[in-house]
Amino acid sequence: MxxxxxxxxxxxxxxxxxxxxxxxxxxxxxxxxxxxxxxxxxxxxxxxxxxxxxxxxxxxxxxxxxxxxxxxxxxxxxxxxxxxxxxxxxxxxxxxxxxxxxxxSDRHAWFQAALKDPFGKYGKYYVFREGKDGKEPNNWRSIFGGSAWEKVPGYDNLYYLHIFTKEQPDLNWENxxxxxxxxxxxxxxxxxxxxxxxxxxxxxxxxxxxxxxxxxxxxxxxxxxxxxxxxxxxxxxxxxxxxxxxxxxxxxxxxxxxxxxxxxxxxxxxxxxxxxxxxxxxxxxxxxxxxxxxxxxxxxxxxxxxxxxxxxxxxxxxxxxxxxxxxxxxxxxxxxxxxxxxxxxxxxxxxxxxxxxxxxxxxxxxxxxxxxxxxxKQSIQGFVDKPTFAIYDRLIAEGKTDAEALEQINRESREHSRTPMQWDASAEAGFTTGTPWFPVNKNxxxxxxxxxxxxxxxxxxxxxxxVAVRRREDLEETFLYGTLIPEYETVSGVLAYRRKDEKNNILILTTSLADGITLPFTDTIEEVLLNNYDTCEAGEETIRLQPYQCLVLKVKE
Structure with a gap:
């Protein structure tokens, strides 16, 4: 490479x-x-x-x-x-x-010009098609719900394609x-x-x-x-x-x-x-x-x-x-x-x-x-993202109760990642001196x-x-170009792998087990590069991973 x-x-x-x-x-x-x-x-x-x-x-x-x-x-x-x-x-x-x-956006100058003349230069920058049998050109669904086609204002049977919201007309990459x-x-x-x-x-x-x-x-x-x-x-x-x-x-x-x-x-x-x-x-x-x-x-x-x-x-x-x-x-x-x-x-x-x-x-x-x-959120009104409301409406249409739909959205919503960054314990987490566009997490x-x-x-x-371990000068190329060797693949609750090249042999061990686990282990540890505990319990034939432990070990060849 x-x-x-x-x-x-x-x-x-x-x-x-x-x-x-x-x-x-x-x-x-x-x-x-x-x-x-x-x-x-x-x-x-x-x-x-x-x-x-x-x-x-x-x-x-x-x-x-x-x-x-x-x-x-x-x-x-x-x-x-x-x-x-x-x-x-x-x-x-x-x-x-x-x-x-x-x-x-449908507010882009190209699309505004296209709406005025769907068959002109800028109309060809987008995807316009005539409808069929009094309906959209076909029954494609938008990723955000509803038809992927929107009727063009001023035309009886002309539509434009939008596989996301209707305010996001698709560009015509054939042009x-x-x-x-x-x-x-x-x-x-x-x-x-x-x-x-x-x-x-x-x-x-x-x-x-x-x-x-x-x-x-x-x-x-x-x-x-x-x-x-x-x-x-x-x-x-x-x-x-x-x-x-x-x-x-x-x-x-x-x-x-x-x-x-x-x-x-x-x-x-x-x-x-x-x-x-x-x-x-x-x-x-x-x-x-x-x-x-x-x-x-x-x-x-x-x-x-x-x-x-x-x-x-x-x-x-x-x-x-x-x-x-x-x-x-x-x-x-x-x-x-x-x-x-x-x-x-x-x-x-x-x-x-x-x-x-x-x-x-x-x-x-x-x-x-x-x-x-x-x-x-305690109700759907606590969200602000248009696609979230579209998903909610779809779930209700599929027969879910309000509580069931809200539970699924609370579990899966992308809006959780969009709450303001929490910088400190001052008002609004130090994100703003005003009113945040989306509420700060109360924690x-x-x-x-x-x-x-x-x-x-x-x-x-x-x-x-x-990050410092990954970017360490004597290790970085091993992490970038070294061979990947999965380890302990059949052991439940363990995710482990080795990164190896002619310079280094590095073993990454992680466990999701609440009681930890003892694994067979024959490597000789040269350096503990990363550990979320204070101790590394390695013996001659086994290694003990404590509850939820992770280890990054440089071992001998």
């Missing part, structure tokens, strides 16, 4: 709206990110991924972009963005922006003029000093425009039709062109939100000449210990282990996955992976070690390093960054140690 600068990525994802408000309007901003760059540097991160800060009506929290070359006033100005890039660079940190090019506009925009941002992009919904760019109706898969008579707009044949050609025109010449780090990568896809997607630098390993994103499918920590932990190793086997050293536990679209990892009775400082330190040293790059999410938690008086900074045994300090 040819070595690249981005192979050393330890990333930190920021949801700017909830990170730090500096002007009292209750919304986080770019100056707030700048304020905390020293903390991110101290954590050991060298890449920041910013969720969208482009101009937007905020129907989908910035994933509906109305101007790709401007910053939304709620976040600041282009000068603020340039300052952020420059200040991050001083600290050895590169900035990734969140590029959303499957669709634009070379549209593609040229996007490429020009990407290059302008790279010229400003960006490190690259996270590519949102990128597997949806290519559609299969067969307009036959599909058998309904729900009471709304629609069909999700995912196979018609996800990883469709021909997508690789589009992605390859985008890379060759923009990302390759600028040496950009690109991370794709790309689903269902099979063994046959790896070379085209993340291989030496693949479309992206990396893609997120989504293998575990449906895992939730509160789902009746699991119901206990160990059962989930065993499935999670098998999923991680299966994903790595698919890649098989031909590229680098992006490993993560949290992002802006999932509940908090402690509540997702650990039952309440299993939640303690030992298990909370153990959890991130499970995938942090696997082959690939890694990303942490804001607040993960201090153990921020879900914030269940902030005990769980906050300032309190953990003062406690060397805190989760925050442990995350710093974990």
């Amino acid at each position: 040819e070595k690249k600068w981005w192979h050393k990525t330890v990333g930190y994802q920021i949801y700017p709206k909830s990170f730090q408000d500096t002007n009292g309007d209750g919304i986080g901003d770019l100056k707030g990110v700048i304020r905390h760059l020293d903390k991110i540097e101290k954590l050991g991160a060298n890449v920041i991924w910013l969720c969208p800060v482009f101009a937007s009506p905020m129907v989908d929290n910035g994933y509906d972009i109305s101007d790709y070359m401007d910053i939304d006033p709620s976040f600041g100005t282009m000068e603020d963005m340039k300052e952020l890039i420059a200040e991050a660079k001083k600290r050895g940190i590169r900035i990734l922006m969140d590029l959303v090019v499957n669709h634009s 070379p003029k549209l593609r040229e506009e996007i490429y020009e925009m990407i290059l302008k941002w790279m010229d400003l000093g960006l490190g690259g992009f996270r590519l949102d919904a990128i597997s949806h760019l290519k559609k299969n425009y067969q307009y036959t109706n599909l058998p309904p898969d729900g009471p709304d008579e629609y069909n999700m039709a995912f196979e018609y707009f996800n990883n469709v044949d021909g997508l690789a050609d589009i992605l390859c062109e985008m890379k060759e025109r923009t990302f390759a010449p600028t040496d950009a780090l690109t991370i794709g939100e790309y689903d269902h990568m099979g063994p046959e896809d790896v070379e085209d997607v993340i291989g030496e000449n693949g479309s992206f630098s990396s893609v997120f390993d989504f293998c575990h994103t449906l895992d939730n210990v509160r789902n009746p499918k699991w119901g206990n920590t160990v059962a989930l932990f065993d499935d999670y282990r098998d999923q991680l190793f299966a994903a790595q086997k698919i890649v098989d050293g031909r590229g680098m996955l992006c490993n993560f536990l949290e992002n802006h679209d999932k509940p908090r990892s402690i509540d997702r992976f650990l039952m309440p009775e299993d939640q303690n400082l030992y298990s909370e330190k153990m959890l991130p070690v499970t995938n942090f040293f696997l082959p690939g790059i890694v990303f942490l999410y804001q607040g993960q390093e201090i153990g921020m938690r879900d914030d269940p 902030y008086t005990e769980l906050n960054y300032e309190a953990e900074e003062k406690d060397p045994d805190s989760l925050l300090w442990f995350y710093r140690k974990m």
Whole structure:
């Protein structure tokens, strides 16, 4: 594998709206990110991924972009963005922006022009089709619920496609003029000093425009039709062109939100000449210990282990996955992976070690390093995300009671990850001097960054140690390029693996067992690199893992 600068990525994802408000309007901003760059540097991160800060009506929290070359006033100005890039660079940190090019906002100048003339130049930037038999062109369902087609105002039988909300019309990637506009925009941002992009919904760019109706898969008579707009044949050609025109010449780090990568896809997607630098390993994103499918920590932990190793086997050293536990679209990892009775400082330190040293790059999410938690609501009105209400309506239509629908949303909602960052125990957790756009989790008086900074045994300090081990000069290449060897694969409650090359032999051991476990062990320990306990109980033939223990051990060859 040819070595690249981005192979050393330890990333930190920021949801700017909830990170730090500096002007009292209750919304986080770019100056707030700048304020905390020293903390991110101290954590050991060298890449920041910013969720969208482009101009937007905020129907989908910035994933509906109305101007790709401007910053939304709620976040600041282009000068603020340039300052952020420059200040991050001083600290050895590169900035990734969140590029959303499957669709634009319906307020974008292109779409406004398209509505005036759906058959003209800008009409061809989007997907307009005539309806059939007095209905939509077909019965595709939007990912957020309802029809994926919206009637065009002023026309009796003309619709536009939106696989997300109706305010997010899909761009027509079959149009070379549209593609040229996007490429020009990407290059302008790279010229400003960006490190690259996270590519949102990128597997949806290519559609299969067969307009036959599909058998309904729900009471709304629609069909999700995912196979018609996800990883469709021909997508690789589009992605390859985008890379060759923009990302390759600028040496950009690109991370794709790309689903269902099979063994046959790896070379085209993340291989030496693949479309992206990396893609997120989504293998575990449906895992939730509160789902009746699991119901206990160990059962989930065993499935999670098998999923991680299966994903790595698919890649098989031909590229680098992006490993993560949290992002802006999932509940908090402690509540997702650990039952309440299993939640303690030992298990909370153990959890991130499970995938942090696997082959690939890694990303942490804001607040993960201090153990921020879900914030269940007492009623559906406690949520603010439009898709949340769409999911609630769907669950009610499927026959669930209000209590049942609310329970599922509280278990699965992405809004848990979007509560404001908990900086200290002052009013509104130090996030804002005003009224926050979304309520701060009430646990902030005990769980906050300032309190953990003062406690060397805190989760925050442990995350710093974990990152430091991965980035240690004499170990880093082993973690980047060394062989992955799963260990103790059939032992329930244990997730373990070895990273090995000609320089180092490193064993990672974690357990989700409340009583711990004794394992056969014949290695000779040279150095305990990381431990969430004060002791390592290793003998000549066995090693004792204490309850929820994690160990990273450098052992002799």
